[in-house]
Amino acid sequence: MTPPAQPRERLRVAIQKSGRLGEPARDLLASCGLTWRESRDKLFCYGESLPVDLLLVRDDDIPGLIADGVCDLGIVGRNVLVEHGLERAAQGRPADLTEWRQLGWGACRLDVAIEEQQEWTGPEQLEGLRIATSYPRTLGRWLQEQGVDAEPVVLNGSVEIAPRLGQADVVCDLVSSGGTLRANQLRPVTTILHSEAVIAGPSGTLDDGRQEIADLLLRRIDGAVQLKESRLLMLRVARSDLDAVGPLLPAGHEPTVTQVEGRDEVAVQVLVHGPVPWAKLEDLKRAGAANLMVLPVEGMLA
Numbered sequence: 001m002t003p004p005a006q007p008r009e010r011l012r013v014a015i016q017k018s019g020r021l022g023e024p025a026r027d028l029l030a031s032c033g034l035t036w037r038e039s040r041d042k043l044f045c046y047g048e049s050l051p052v053d054l055l056l057v058r059d060d061d062i063p064g065l066i067a068d069g070v071c072d073l074g075i076v077g078r079n080v081l082v083e084h085g086l087e088r089a090a091q092g093r094p095a096d097l098t099e100w101r102q103l104g105w106g107a108c109r110l111d112v113a114i115e116e117q118q119e120w121t122g123p124e125q126l127e128g129l130r131i132a133t134s135y136p137r138t139l140g141r142w143l144q145e146q147g148v149d150a151e152p153v154v155l156n157g158s159v160e161i162a163p164r165l166g167q168a169d170v171v172c173d174l175v176s177s178g179g180t181l182r183a184n185q186l187r188p189v190t191t192i193l194h195s196e197a198v199i200a201g202p203s204g205t206l207d208d209g210r211q212e213i214a215d216l217l218l219r220r221i222d223g224a225v226q227l228k229e230s231r232l233l234m235l236r237v238a239r240s241d242l243d244a245v246g247p248l249l250p251a252g253h254e255p256t257v258t259q260v261e262g263r264d265e266v267a268v269q270v271l272v273h274g275p276v277p278w279a280k281l282e283d284l285k286r287a288g289a290a291n292l293m294v295l296p297v298e299g300m301l302a
């Protein structure tokens, strides 16, 4: 039984100490106006601009730290959070954490991969095989859904070399570019989880005034995430071509159309969510748009 957490009036956020998500997590929080004083061992950062402190830890420890009330929120991959939830369920305990926000970065997939030259006929092919993974619960759930009985072999790292070492027949691991699988003569055959970085938090609300601080932080995070995804698309077009260009503009806010002095032309600007692909710019140009520009947005206040 976990002892009740000490009352705290400062919010504590767990992030990865190093690894893939550590730096982007810090950058995100810094873009929310947070500044810190680092402890000498660099494991704790005391929030100066807001009562929000950081705890720098291994990513696998983040769900447990929140569950135990040591931290209030965490920035972690969905893959780690899902595995934690399934582990708890396996122990017959109720779900304690949820995704408070999806952050839109740190994207990867949890894939099953087999030897490159092997044919893939479907999940039933895995029956009776040994599957190396760091995510036995997530894999176990998927196998159960597929009605397949296989044996997870739990490894904390270097999962991809397990088949070559004779420890397993196939693997189930995180993939983004696929380079690690290829380097180990493996190929992905099915995805069992799509992951990205998320804000993990308790299923209920926080106590001691920390919910208010969390709400403020989340509002800033929402703004920062939206800002990061926003672009300003600018172009000029002859009035006669405006009807052709208008429908091709990417979805976003209502465009602003301004008359260009002394010419039968207008300048159009539109705030777009997400990247504007080259193909879209080429379509607009073909329809008569010129001086196309896509600019990042540094700040926004409606």
Ligand SMILES: Nc1ncnc2c1ncn2[C@@H]1O[C@H](COP(=O)(O)OP(=O)(O)OP(=O)(O)O)[C@@H](O)[C@H]1O
Pocket: 016, 017, 018, 019, 020, 021, 057, 058, 059, 060, 076, 077, 078, 079, 080, 106, 107, 108, 174, 175, 176, 177, 195, 196, 197
């Ligand atoms: N190849 C990848 N591309 C994109 N995101 C990834 C990739 N691999 C992992 N991730 C995401 O980044 C998270 C952290 O990955 P990382 O490899 O840094 O973890 P780790 O080695 O377990 O680190 P730690 O030392 O904190 O335990 C993963 O849980 C996953 O959500």
Ligand SMILES: O=P(O)(O)OC[C@H]1O[C@H](OP(=O)(O)OP(=O)(O)O)[C@H](O)[C@@H]1O
Pocket: 020, 157, 158, 160, 173, 174, 175, 176, 177, 178, 179, 180, 181
């Ligand atoms: O599809 P790819 O782009 O090749 O990425 C996949 C690799 O990335 C992760 O490991 P990471 O590189 O973070 O090293 P780790 O095993 O030490 O965590 C993951 O465990 C895979 O091994």
Ligand SMILES: [Mg+2]
Pocket: 058, 059, 060
């Ligand atoms: Mg880890």
